[in-house]
Amino acid sequence: MEVREYANAIKLHEPFIRPAKTSHQHKLLITLLDYFNEESNRQHTIPRDIGAQKKLLRAMLNVRQAKDVPDSILANLNSYLWCDRLEAQIVDCNEMPAMLSHAGSEISIWRGDITRLNTDAIVNAANKELQGCFTPLHMCIDNAIHSAAGIQVRSDCARIVALQNGTEGTGDAKITRAYNLPSRYILHTVGPIVQEDLQTHHRQLLASSYTSCLDVANEIADIHSVAFCCISTGVFGFPGDEAADIAIESVLTWLRQNNHHLRQIIFNVFTEQDHERYTRRLEERSGNV
Numbered sequence: 001m002e003v004r005e006y007a008n009a010i011k012l013h014e015p016f017i018r019p020a021k022t023s024h025q026h027k028l029l030i031t032l033l034d035y036f037n038e039e040s041n042r043q044h045t046i047p048r049d050i051g052a053q054k055k056l057l058r059a060m061l062n063v064r065q066a067k068d069v070p071d072s073i074l075a076n077l078n079s080y081l082w083c084d085r086l087e088a089q090i091v092d093c094n095e096m097p098a099m100l101s102h103a104g105s106e107i108s109i110w111r112g113d114i115t116r117l118n119t120d121a122i123v124n125a126a127n128k129e130l131q132g133c134f135t136p137l138h139m140c141i142d143n144a145i146h147s148a149a150g151i152q153v154r155s156d157c158a159r160i161v162a163l164q165n166g167t168e169g170t171g172d173a174k175i176t177r178a179y180n181l182p183s184r185y186i187l188h189t190v191g192p193i194v195q196e197d198l199q200t201h202h203r204q205l206l207a208s209s210y211t212s213c214l215d216v217a218n219e220i221a222d223i224h225s226v227a228f229c230c231i232s233t234g235v236f237g238f239p240g241d242e243a244a245d246i247a248i249e250s251v252l253t254w255l256r257q258n259n260h261h262l263r264q265i266i267f268n269v270f271t272e273q274d275h276e277r278y279t280r281r282l283e284e285r286s287g288n289v
Contacts, residue, residue, distance in 0.1 A: 001164040003175060003219050009163060010156040016177050016184075019079040021086060028080040029053055035073050036060045058147050059136035066131060066158035069151070081150050081180035090182045091116045093225055093266060099282040103255035106264050107282060110227070111275045114141065114268045115148040118182035119225040121175070122268070123213050125232065126188040128167040130157045130174065141229050145186060150179045153186065171208030173216050185223060187213040191232030198239060203246055206232055210250040218260050225264035230274055244277040248285070 007013060022028065033046050033053060040060060047053055069077075091112065098106035114122050124145045127133070131154050132146035146153050156176040161167065168174065173189040189212060192205040209231050217223045228247065232238035251265055267282075269275045 001160070001174075003216060006160050006163050006174070009159050010176055012175065012177060014177075016179055018180075019075065019082050022079050022083060025080060025083045026050060028076050028083075029057060031076055032073070032080060033057055033060075035069075036064070039069075040064070055137060061147065061151060062132075062136045062138070062143060063134055064151065064154075066151070066155040068155070074151075077150060078180055081148065085115070085148065085180060085182060088113065088116050090118050093117055093119045093227070093264060096264075096266065098264075099279070100286050102252055104260070105255050105262050107251075108264065108266045109269065109275065109278045109282065110266055111269050111272075113144070113270075114227055114229055115144055115181055117227050117266070117268065119227040119264070119266060120183065120223040121185040121187050121217055121220075121225070122178065122181070122183045122227045123187045123189060123229050123231065125229055125234070125236070126157075126168065126190050128170070128190050130161050130168045130188055130190070132157070140234055145181070149181045149186065152177070152179050157188065171205040171212060173209065173212035175216050175220065183227070185217075185220065187216055187226070189213050189231060191236055192238065194232070194237040194239070198242065202238065203242070206238060206243060206246050207250040210247055211254050214251065214254045214258070214260070214262070217262060218258065221261070224262060225266065226262060227266040227268045229268050230270070233274070240274060240277060244274070244281055248278070248281050252285070 037044050096108040098108050100107040125141050133140050133143035153176055160174050168190045170190045170192055173187050176186050178184055178186045189209040191209045192202045194202050217226050233240050233243045267278045
């Protein structure tokens with residue numbers, strides 16, 4: 001399904017107005033816990049520790065199906081989540097050194113939490129249902145992104161799935177607004193699952209995830225920077241070394257072969273091992289591209 005076929009349904013081109021910073025974050029947290037606790041009909045005991053309270057709210061939102069909430073609750077949630085991003089400290093992608101210049105784009109590596117990046121778009125490694133991870137407090141990137149961005153992302157993805165009358169295809173990509181993230185958009189792609197030996201079709205599907213994200217990003221005029229996570233290398237089981245090779249080669253080939261307005265590509269990694277993988281490969285290419 002093309003972007004134009006679902007953009008209006010999710011108000012993709014409508015600016016999201018960030019809430020003002022508040023000093024009443026804990027009061028917001030308690031209000032949200034009370035609301036979502038009552039909504040769930042489970043009546044969780046609200047812990048006294050603030051850290052435990054934050055985990056409980058995240059867990060309740062992780063398992064919650066896509067549905068609307070009163071405007072006042074949504075405003076409170078947006079304020080709470082945006083303050084949480086500010087406390088985590090936003091990372092300016094414009095200050096990242098480029099490791100490689102290629103076909104009009106600067107290629108960078110950054111290690112850390114992708115939900116802190118203020119790129120125009122970040123990439124989410126989604127599942128085929130496209131609506132985020134429903135496992136409470138799971139450590140996957142899908143869970144992290146949905147948790148930080150807010151419940152609107154799950155709702156938008158549910159609308160997309162309903163419009164296309166089915167789950168998302170492996171290697172495809174969709175786009176939503178990023179709401180309470182520093183980035184403006186989220187590119188959701190379903191990477192291949194490798195359960196046994198790595199096969200040619202796994203490689204092709206992973207390459208397609210990268211190129212599909214770039215194809216979609218290139219349709220949006222105000223996307224000039226994209227941060228890729230390490231698609232499929234977590235619980236989906238794709239071997240890290242080959243995944244890094246495919247990621248870099250797919251991106252560089254796409255940039256070379258397409259007319260585009262993308263000025264910065266960031267490979268976002270989380271582990272030291274992935275950082276070393278991408279650094280070594282980009283250094284090898286820097287003299288040959």
